[in-house]
Amino acid sequence: MMREKIELYAKRLKLSWIREHYHEIEADNNHDYLLKLFEREVQNREERKVNLLLNQAQLPKTGNQPFQWENIQIPQGINRDTILQGEFIHEKENLILYGNVGTGKTYLATLISLNAIHRFGSKVKFFTLASLANKLIEANQKGSLSRLIKQIEKLDLLVLDELGYIPLHKEGAELLFQVISMCYENKSLVITTNLQFGQWNHVFGDPILTEAVIDRLIHHSHLLVFSGESHRYKASLLQQ
Numbered sequence: 001m002m003r004e005k006i007e008l009y010a011k012r013l014k015l016s017w018i019r020e021h022y023h024e025i026e027a028d029n030n031h032d033y034l035l036k037l038f039e040r041e042v043q044n045r046e047e048r049k050v051n052l053l054l055n056q057a058q059l060p061k062t063g064n065q066p067f068q069w070e071n072i073q074i075p076q077g078i079n080r081d082t083i084l085q086g087e088f089i090h091e092k093e094n095l096i097l098y099g100n101v102g103t104g105k106t107y108l109a110t111l112i113s114l115n116a117i118h119r120f121g122s123k124v125k126f127f128t129l130a131s132l133a134n135k136l137i138e139a140n141q142k143g144s145l146s147r148l149i150k151q152i153e154k155l156d157l158l159v160l161d162e163l164g165y166i167p168l169h170k171e172g173a174e175l176l177f178q179v180i181s182m183c184y185e186n187k188s189l190v191i192t193t194n195l196q197f198g199q200w201n202h203v204f205g206d207p208i209l210t211e212a213v214i215d216r217l218i219h220h221s222h223l224l225v226f227s228g229e230s231h232r233y234k235a236s237l238l239q240q
């Protein structure tokens with residue numbers, strides 16, 4: 001009877017850890033008991049929040065080898081630590097990660113995302129450029145575009161991976177421009193690309209639109225140049 005009441009109250013107060021586990025706590029006195037209860041409830045909530053954010057972010061799987069910075073050129077005003085700690089996210093600035101395949105662009109974008117989620121509880125979403133374009137087109141056709149845009153609007157960090165492998169359809173390019181404009185001075189973008197700006201019109205298809213995209217992006221951006229050899233290539237050589 002008492003147990004049922006406790007569980008009922010815990011439920012009404014949305015204390016879900018406490019509701020299930022309060023009887024497992026051992027304590028010396030009332031204060032100690034309450035302290036332990038609250039600590040575990042808070043801890044559990046934070047874990048659940050991080051898990052939710054990780055699920056929503058849809059980050060690619062990564063290994064856990066340390067990130068190698070040797071062949072990455074970092075501009076002034078930013079450094080390895082502030083990049084990894086996501087300081088640019090608080091400033092609503094962007095990162096553009098440019099370089100050849102296998103040099104760690106996606107890996108770095110993923111590490112930044114993981115840190116932002118774990119340290120600050122940031123809302124992050126990872127897309128390839130092509131997959132976001134497709135999603136936008138699909139949403140537009142289904143009449144759910146504004147809902148999708150609102151979801152993106154709530155993010156702290158939007159990662160657009162692989163700008164450059166696949167040319168976009170006209171509609172996709174225009175919708176992406178809308179998204180990038182919305183992000184301007186509002187939230188951070190991390191974009192990875194193997195193309196110099198001069199070649200971005202191959203992706204966006206239209207020089208005026210491309211210029212507008214680049215204009216929105218570079219105003220508050222840091223350009224990191226990845227100039228090393230492909231780690232993928234190195235890894236496959238090692239396996240042979």
Ligand SMILES: Nc1ncnc2c1ncn2[C@@H]1O[C@H](COP(=O)(O)OP(=O)(O)O)[C@@H](O)[C@H]1O
Nearest residue numbers: 063066067068101102103104105106107231232
């Ligand atoms: N700078 C780096 N430091 C550590 N590992 C790296 C680095 N660059 C690449 N790798 C390894 O190679 C894999 C492929 O790199 P990736 O980030 O996908 O390259 P890119 O996106 O530039 O094509 C990564 O998952 C990682 O295991």
Ligand SMILES: [Mg+2]
Nearest residue numbers: 105106162192
């Ligand atoms: Mg990549």
